[in-house]
Amino acid sequence: MSHAHVEVRPGAYADSVALLQVSRSVQQAPGVESAQVAMATPLNLDLLSQMGFALPECTANDLVVAVRVDSADRLAAALAAVDEALVATGRRTTQPTDVAPPRTTAAALRRVAGGTVLVSVPGPSALVEAMDALDAGHDVMVFSDNVPVEHELALKTVAAERDLLVMGPDCGTAVVDGVGLGFANVCSPGPVGIVAASGTGCQQLACLLEHAGVGVGTALGVGGRDLSTDIGGRSTLAALRRLDADPRVELVVVVSKPPADEVAEVVRDCADRLATPVELALLGQGRPDLTAAAEQALRALGRDLPGWPVWGRAGEAHGDLLRGLFVGGTLCDEAMLIATAALGPVRSNIPLSPDLALDTDLLADTHLMVDFGDDALTSGRAHPMIDPTLRLEHLDRVASDPRTGVVLMDVVLGHGAESDPASRLAPAIERARRSGPAVVVSCVGTELDPQGLDRQAQALADAGAEVHLSNAGATRRALEILGGAR
Numbered sequence: 101m102s103h104a105h106v107e108v109r110p111g112a113y114a115d116s117v118a119l120l121q122v123s124r125s126v127q128q129a130p131g132v133e134s135a136q137v138a139m140a141t142p143l144n145l146d147l148l149s150q151m152g153f154a155l156p157e158c159t160a161n162d163l164v165v166a167v168r169v170d171s172a173d174r175l176a177a178a179l180a181a182v183d184e185a186l187v188a189t190g191r192r193t194t195q196p197t198d199v200a201p202p203r204t205t206a207a208a209l210r211r212v213a214g215g216t217v218l219v220s221v222p223g224p225s226a227l228v229e230a231m232d233a234l235d236a237g238h239d240v241m242v243f244s245d246n247v248p249v250e251h252e253l254a255l256k257t258v259a260a261e262r263d264l265l266v267m268g269p270d271c272g273t274a275v276v277d278g279v280g281l282g283f284a285n286v287c288s289p290g291p292v293g294i295v296a297a298s299g300t301g302c303q304q305l306a307c308l309l310e311h312a313g314v315g316v317g318t319a320l321g322v323g324g325r326d327l328s329t330d331i332g333g334r335s336t337l338a339a340l341r342r343l344d345a346d347p348r349v350e351l352v353v354v355v356s357k358p359p360a361d362e363v364a365e366v367v368r369d370c371a372d373r374l375a376t377p378v379e380l381a382l383l384g385q386g387r388p389d390l391t392a393a394a395e396q397a398l399r400a401l402g403r404d405l406p407g408w409p410v411w412g413r414a415g416e417a418h419g420d421l422l423r424g425l426f427v428g429g430t431l432c433d434e435a436m437l438i439a440t441a442a443l444g445p446v447r448s449n450i451p452l453s454p455d456l457a458l459d460t461d462l463l464a465d466t467h468l469m470v471d472f473g474d475d476a477l478t479s480g481r482a483h484p485m486i487d488p489t490l491r492l493e494h495l496d497r498v499a500s501d502p503r504t505g506v507v508l509m510d511v512v513l514g515h516g517a518e519s520d521p522a523s524r525l526a527p528a529i530e531r532a533r534r535s536g537p538a539v540v541v542s543c544v545g546t547e548l549d550p551q552g553l554d555r556q557a558q559a560l561a562d563a564g565a566e567v568h569l570s571n572a573g574a575t576r577r578a579l580e581i582l583g584g585a586r
Contacts, residue, residue: 292314
């Protein structure tokens with residue numbers, strides 16, 4: 101008989117990515133039916149409740165260990181596996197040295213000159229570390245999410261005064277001096293520079309250009325809120341000036357989630373005054389999608405347009421609703437903009453208008469699209485490009501709804517992402533296909549990525565999905581399939 105055990109370890113903090121590794125390790129132990137080791141954030145507690153665990157009182161500063169074993173006599177070994185995995189994630193290798201390690205960012209920066217500082221700490225703590233980097237004269241990439249907007253404004257105001265660049269917060273992707281930072285695809289060096297108020301938007305553009313034989317030499321992420329009214333495009337303007345001064349850059353592309361109109365106009369005015377040509381890929385109603393922006397960049401460089409690859413062929417849709425499940429917020433935005441023009445309102449946790457917001461269960465009896473990478477769904481958890489658990493569970497839920505006609509998804513490859521996303525997604529797609537809906541996937545990656553674009557796309561196609569390199573192409577194909585069903 102199965103036996104469930106839950107224990108709370110007060111104050112035992114560990115990084116969400118490390119705890120993901122612990123959970124997966126324990127799940128492989130003999131007799132373990134399910135296991136979750138996580139910080140007790142509301143999101144994680146909700147997931148544990150859905151897994152059937154009864155939860156005691158705890159706070160977000162507590163570590164929760166929840167295991168279900170096939171018999172009670174397996175419990176001790178399972179808990180020992182938890183402890184062993186926790187110890188393994190904390191191991192560090194050191195070399196003997198007479199120099200004491202620095203204890204603060206400021207102390208570390210006094211030992212080096214130049215370069216970009218990458219800050220990845222809990223969002224409310226990022227301000228202090230990033231400001232230390234600026235005070236030491238360094239550009240800074242703030243990978244952290246859940247950073248208060250007033251902290252972002254303070255950092256970017258100081259950076260502008262000192263001719264420095266703040267990338268982020270929530271800057272997931274950048275390429276600096278040919279080195280990919282954060283979630284980064286492996287692309288050939290080339291004449292294009294990208295300014296990106298969007299991580300996955302930057303990755304989509306870079307991968308489309310790579311497929312067309314055009315490399316990206318520099319990509320400066322500026323954070324998804326940079327083109328908002330609150331921030332006013334401060335980092336975007338600084339990044340444009342940086343790339344304009346770089347003789348290696350022949351064309352700049354600015355990519356963003358839907359920006360504030362007045363900030364978009366400021367960016368457009370700045371771009372018009374630069375010596376280097378600039379293409380704007382600012383998503384919004386009536387504006388080009390990312391694939392169209394990539395094609396326009398190719399035309400500006402005098403390059404031929406390729407055919408965008410497709411793997412597999414989706415089956416027919418039997419339901420009448422479109423359900424999008426995304427790990428990339430900009431890819432979700434792009435799909436919503438295209439779908440809304442054809443279907444009418446689409447509900448979402450990152451809605452195009454406030455009246456279309458989803459409830460906390462992320463379900464609705466209508467067309468919907470969910471961004472599982474939104475800050476509200478990553479507090480205390482690894483990003484879904486690393487840990488797909490929540491999205492896979494939601495896929496099973498929407499696929500079992502007979503009104504779901506097409507499930508639209510994205511898969512983002514590259515350094516930092518899952519090492520083999522198809523290994524877990526393909527079986528889930530097979531289950532979904534047996535339930536009825538067609539599955540269409542955009543797979544953002546290159547053949548140079550460690551996962552291999554063709555290998556991943558073909559595995560998903562073999563499971564029954566239709567796979568596109570272009571997210572816009574995948575969305576239009578999903579609409580075509582749904583139109584046939586309707």
